[in-house]
Amino acid sequence: MAEQQQGGRVPTVIADDLHIVYRVNGARTGKGSATAALSRILKRGEDRGVRKVHAVRGVSFVAYRGEAIGLIGSNGSGKSTLLRAIAGLLPAERGKVYTDGQPSLLGVNAALMNDLTGERNVILGGLAMGMTREQIKARYQDIVDFSGINEKGDFITLPMRTYSSGMAARLRFSIAAAKDHDVLMIDEALATGDRKFQTRSEERIRELRKEAGTVFLVSHNNKSIRDTCNRVLWLERGELRMDGPTDEVLKEYEKFTGK
Amino acid sequence: MSETTHDGTVATTTPVSPDEGLTPARLAAKYGLSVSGARPSLVEYVRQLWGRRHFILAFSQAKLTAQYSQAKLGQLWQVATPLLNALVYFTIFGLILNAGRGMPKDVYIPFLVTGVFVFTFTQSSAMAGVRAISGNLGLVRALHFPRASLPISFALQQLQQLLASMIVLFAVAVGFGSYPTLSWLLIVPALALQFLFNMGLALIVARMGAKTPDLAQLMPFIMRTWMYASGVMFSIPIMLEDKPAWIADVLQWNPAAVYMDLMRFALIDGYGSENLPPHVWAAALGWAVLVAVGGFVYFWKAEERYGRG
Numbered sequence: 001m002a003e004q005q006q007g008g009r010v011p012t013v014i015a016d017d018l019h020i021v022y023r024v025n026g027a028r029t030g031k032g033s034a035t036a037a038l039s040r041i042l043k044r045g046e047d048r049g050v051r052k053v054h055a056v057r058g059v060s061f062v063a064y065r066g067e068a069i070g071l072i073g074s075n076g077s078g079k080s081t082l083l084r085a086i087a088g089l090l091p092a093e094r095g096k097v098y099t100d101g102q103p104s105l106l107g108v109n110a111a112l113m114n115d116l117t118g119e120r121n122v123i124l125g126g127l128a129m130g131m132t133r134e135q136i137k138a139r140y141q142d143i144v145d146f147s148g149i150n151e152k153g154d155f156i157t158l159p160m161r162t163y164s165s166g167m168a169a170r171l172r173f174s175i176a177a178a179k180d181h182d183v184l185m186i187d188e189a190l191a192t193g194d195r196k197f198q199t200r201s202e203e204r205i206r207e208l209r210k211e212a213g214t215v216f217l218v219s220h221n222n223k224s225i226r227d228t229c230n231r232v233l234w235l236e237r238g239e240l241r242m243d244g245p246t247d248e249v250l251k252e253y254e255k256f257t258g259k
Numbered sequence: 260m261s262e263t264t265h266d267g268t269v270a271t272t273t274p275v276s277p278d279e280g281l282t283p284a285r286l287a288a289k290y291g292l293s294v295s296g297a298r299p300s301l302v303e304y305v306r307q308l309w310g311r312r313h314f315i316l317a318f319s320q321a322k323l324t325a326q327y328s329q330a331k332l333g334q335l336w337q338v339a340t341p342l343l344n345a346l347v348y349f350t351i352f353g354l355i356l357n358a359g360r361g362m363p364k365d366v367y368i369p370f371l372v373t374g375v376f377v378f379t380f381t382q383s384s385a386m387a388g389v390r391a392i393s394g395n396l397g398l399v400r401a402l403h404f405p406r407a408s409l410p411i412s413f414a415l416q417q418l419q420q421l422l423a424s425m426i427v428l429f430a431v432a433v434g435f436g437s438y439p440t441l442s443w444l445l446i447v448p449a450l451a452l453q454f455l456f457n458m459g460l461a462l463i464v465a466r467m468g469a470k471t472p473d474l475a476q477l478m479p480f481i482m483r484t485w486m487y488a489s490g491v492m493f494s495i496p497i498m499l500e501d502k503p504a505w506i507a508d509v510l511q512w513n514p515a516a517v518y519m520d521l522m523r524f525a526l527i528d529g530y531g532s533e534n535l536p537p538h539v540w541a542a543a544l545g546w547a548v549l550v551a552v553g554g555f556v557y558f559w560k561a562e563e564r565y566g567r568g
Binding site: 011015086087091104105115120124128130132 | 282283284286290292294296310311318322324328400402403472564566
């Protein structure tokens, strides 16, 4: 059985009946007063003060090398949660995700600090993604040039809190996109920056796709899904509603959303 | 329940392959896929952590810089904050309550300042440690790295902070007549052991704080109790003279008191070995190894669970 692989369809990500549950502290009732909190503690039991949010409910699929998979669904349907679970960043409540190597999420925002200069953030973000100092040094100029931060003066040596929101978003994307990945996951990154930067980042994503084994893309922009993906997973209320070629799924999805 | 609901609705158009019919687990095994987010072995974990040493260092330095970057005096606060603290304690304990009983003034002031600086090192490592995971959930949920990087990085940040304020400590010691001698070299092993201890402590409270964020609210009280029990601003044997001897013994053997006493012994001329409990270096080493190794293993045991909301 192992000899006859059809055209090398090698699985890179396997999700097996995956369930993700968030536990939210102190969101049980509308009342946030101290006495309400105390009575919740005294009540004991399973649900004292903790509310469970079942974000992904039993999702199973197999992703193969060379595929670009779009994730669609309305807000809060569990797309971003699913990506994080595939990356191994959110522990699964039940079920398992098997991956080939270490999938990485294209997102570096959380490692950056607003009080530091852009320059130091490039280094910090690179290190946080697991690049070595030499790799960062080699790519530093590319990252800065790509972000276009220095087009309007020497902004890279200023703290990031002085940047406009667009500038900061551009720098974040540039840092995140500087690394090559095996399994790459992109969470609505295409929407950052002005028109010129968007074109540039779409181009970079196509490049990354060529280098990566499998790409996942979360987006609400059906056009960018159609442009980049050959397969689409449609999530609704944490359940996999449809899984198939981009055109088929998008047609159903557009019917569903009433376009 | 979801089993039945989605089987009916999912429209699968994937062509049938020879792998059809394999369970996901068998399919994963066949192509050598591994479980995402599984906890690595302890040896592998240490190796990964070593691979991230540059990130750990850079993160701690970045936190240190970011801490005071909005203040006008900037990094000067690194030194000014513990100094002001010592000044407050000196006014209250030294002048008003006369807690320096049994010590001449030129010993008591460096005694107090050393105590405050050394205890602050442990205290702020624990306070930062308890929020290391729960306060950085965004980072934990966005990027992949051994989670122990965070508490270790915070402990390292406090070490750098202490090293900066050591200049003040040296100035105070010299100002009250304790000039640099060979015994000052003992500061290095004492600090190294204390750092190991702090790192272990940060790892332990980081895991507890990740599970129960409430601990961050409780921490100031625990630390303050510990501070008063460790003789930061008074000498334990002199203060507890008329109490049963075992109380003073227990207090003197607690790690915070041990590390403070070692630093005072190294730094202050008038603070001789008669003030130290017996086998104090063995105690310092024992606490450091026990807490560092124990804390590391304890933290690693929950590695795959950090980041759950």
